[in-house]
Amino acid sequence: MTQELATIIDFIRYGASRFGAAGLAFGHSYDNAIDEATHLVLHALHLPHDLSPAYGQARLTADEKQRVLDLIGRRIDEHKPVAYLTGTAWFAGLQFKSDARALVPRSPIAELIQAGFSPWLEDRVVTRALDLCTGSGCIGIAMAVHNPEWQVDLADISDDALALARENIEYQDAGDRVEAVKSDRFGGLEGRRYDLIVSNPPYVTEHEYAALPPEYGHEPALGLRAGDDGLDFAMRILVEAPDHLTDEGVLIVEIGESEKALAALLPEVPFNWIEFNVGQMGVFLLDRDDLVEHAQAVREAAKARAK
Numbered sequence: 001m002t003q004e005l006a007t008i009i010d011f012i013r014y015g016a017s018r019f020g021a022a023g024l025a026f027g028h029s030y031d032n033a034i035d036e037a038t039h040l041v042l043h044a045l046h047l048p049h050d051l052s053p054a055y056g057q058a059r060l061t062a063d064e065k066q067r068v069l070d071l072i073g074r075r076i077d078e079h080k081p082v083a084y085l086t087g088t089a090w091f092a093g094l095q096f097k098s099d100a101r102a103l104v105p106r107s108p109i110a111e112l113i114q115a116g117f118s119p120w121l122e123d124r125v126v127t128r129a130l131d132l133c134t135g136s137g138c139i140g141i142a143m144a145v146h147n148p149e150w151q152v153d154l155a156d157i158s159d160d161a162l163a164l165a166r167e168n169i170e171y172q173d174a175g176d177r178v179e180a181v182k183s184d185r186f187g188g189l190e191g192r193r194y195d196l197i198v199s200n201p202p203y204v205t206e207h208e209y210a211a212l213p214p215e216y217g218h219e220p221a222l223g224l225r226a227g228d229d230g231l232d233f234a235m236r237i238l239v240e241a242p243d244h245l246t247d248e249g250v251l252i253v254e255i256g257e258s259e260k261a262l263a264a265l266l267p268e269v270p271f272n273w274i275e276f277n278v279g280q281m282g283v284f285l286l287d288r289d290d291l292v293e294h295a296q297a298v299r300e301a302a303k304a305r306a307k
């Protein structure tokens with residue numbers, strides 16, 4: 001039956017149909033079967049991800065067909081995210097290495113980085129930035145590449161994630177301005193202050209984690225789970241961030257669906273919920289001034305939650 005398939009477009013269409021029929025979950029870089037199949041087919045053929053559509057009618061050799069069919073089969077049988085099958089993921093217009101040592105890059109913060117954080121940073125000057133809970137390093141490295149005058153630290157508790165982040169620093173040739181630091185939250189960053197702290201910490205509730213599709217089981221649970229309300233990390237970051245922000249510093253944190261729980265827990269804190277092209281995505285921004293002003297309420301809420 002697959003002998004009838006000949007061209008690049010044929011294989012993308014076939015892969016997408018099989019993915020759809022198999023009921024796969026699409027939550028890793030891509031939100032639909034066509035885009036996943038396109039990434040997978042172009043990768044197997046060693047072609048650029050932005051290949052001109054004019055090549056869609058190009059025919060595959062027998063060897064190439066087999067390579068593509070093997071990958072399509074593995075995506076279905078193993079439920080592995082495409083990024084782990086190909087070893088690559090795209091984020092903020094850049095290619096990163098991706099494997100099971102860290103989550104597949106997919107944060108909406110990519111859109112902010114590509115927009116130069118406009119209008120949020122206004123005229124603020126950023127010299128030093130931190131990507132806390134960096135995983136593959138995608139957010140911090142993309143910030144450095146898009147802002148050639150920034151020095152960026154990447155922090156994570158996981159040795160595996162840091163090893164991948166270091167490979168990505170090298171891959172993006174950003175070693176002169178980006179440093180990967182082992183740190184349990186801010187624990188390894190004593191004395192360091194930043195004009196901008198960006199974090200995509202774990203924020204999946206235990207209930208949500210138990211219901212995630214098998215694709216997520218390939219990712220390190222350390223990067224996902226964050227207690228009953230998903231706020232284990234967000235709350236600690238709110239408590240600890242003021243000591244690591246400069247006076248004019250800004251904190252940006254992604255907490256996804258846990259946005260409602262956070263807003264309910266701290267109604268007096270003026271979180272700025274950022275609008276993305278696809279809508280609100282549970283990413284907030286706070287000035288250090290606001291964090292300091294509401295520090296007591298934040299500490300009390302954190303203490304009450306911990307009981």
Ligand SMILES: C[S@@+](CC[C@H](N)C(=O)[O-])C[C@H]1O[C@@H](n2cnc3c(N)ncnc32)[C@H](O)[C@@H]1O
Binds near residue numbers: 134156
């Ligand atoms: C949701 S993943 C985000 C990865 C990456 N920033 C991204 O957007 O793809 C969260 C990361 O937090 C790290 N992490 C978990 N607990 C941590 C802790 N106590 N201190 C620092 N990092 C931690 C995990 O290892 C994981 O890499």
